[in-house]
Amino acid sequence: MSTSSDIADLSMMQLADSFFPTGMYTTSNGLEALFYSGKKLKVSELFALVKIFIEHQMGPADCAALGNAYEYASKSDVQNVIRVDKILHSMKLVQEIRNASARSGTQMLRCTNFFVTENTVLNEYAAAIKSGHAFGPYPVALAVACNALSIPKRKAGLAMLYSFSVGMVGAALRLGMFQHFEGQKIIDELKPVIVRTVNENIGRPVEGMWQFAPQIDIVQMSHEKMASKMFIT
Template sequence: MHTENNNVSHTSISIEDLSFLQLSDSFFPTGLYTTSNGLEHLFYNKNRKLSYGEILDFINAYLVQQIGPTDCCVIGNVYDCLQKKDFASLLDLDNTYYFMRLVDETRSASTRSGIQFLRCVSTFVRENENLTFYSKSIKDGLAKGVFPVSYAIGCNSMNLTKERSGLMLLYGFVVSVIGAALRLGILQHFEGQMMINELKPVMLSTVLKNIKQPADEMWQFIPQLDIIQMHHEQMDSKMFIT
């Protein structure tokens, strides 16, 4: 009699693992592929080709100085608000994050991507109290629909941990910038994969450092990159939204 040798326990994988793959896949329609986060401006205003190291430093600065201490911090606090049913603090987080984005273009991109993400998740996650509340708050003008809040609520509705949610958001950001670099002809595909691999320790440490920080310790400080974003906003012709 043939006995199948199955070394993988059924309890070692779950629906949540598939949800993790689904939301982290670039196929999921968040609109991040339309953003370069100012890389396009640098590309057109440098009198030489951007180097691999410069792009790596560009992404690293965003992760450590902005995405980590703001977006990851927001995600962790959204999860805490949902656990406590503290919807007032949830709306405060939404508005605080919105006004921390200094460039109008980035604020608009965050709300567009956030609302798009929320709509997509709502098509297959039905009758979820948190999704319903936040969607209604956006319609009523009480919330902006910023991306990290929408993302956290969507991930929570699919039973993903706050740590995994933060990791997916950072990974999605990295892939969006590297994808922009590929389309601009700055990087080749193999170089893009090398860069993702090189940034893995930074993504992991950034999430672990910021995901449990209280909301009143949220911060960002990347003035040079903010200026780049402002210049990108004023470009007459551009391929990317930001």
């Protein structure tokens, strides 16, 4: 017999799966620009790069935003969900990254709203995005969707960072940097980093959100100027 926690776990896997149509598989977060610059990343270097993303951008900004948005969603406080939305959107300095996050978040809500139709917070937040009163960055949209599906906040954070890691490794595989076995090894080694980062940031207050990885920002900016691209970021 299934329990509510089993259903929530399956919902978490559903949202984290690359089959879920958010378009996240079309992003490399600047990895494509590194590849075409002639930089040949070793397995250990890709691990270190994803670790920097997680610890200096995804954790203190995206994971914190998810945690706050989730808490507000659980209280049906849509106005404060929108406040977190706007703060996180303003913190994404690279236009390509900012726009991609908003597209993926909006698509996350559209798809979730197709089978979760009676959740007030989800409906009102989606309406705010449609009317231009919110932007829909992916971590905030994911928080609202996870709350609607009764996925616990901490598990939502784990799912987000895991999906991000898989996306980065997947982009490296498609660029021909590594083989699948090496990619799986990187993902396995990132698990303690993901857990620690979620534990440190899922309860971070809105006022404490930050991100600082200027070299990554520069690489992502260089991707915007590429004439031909496989990935949108």
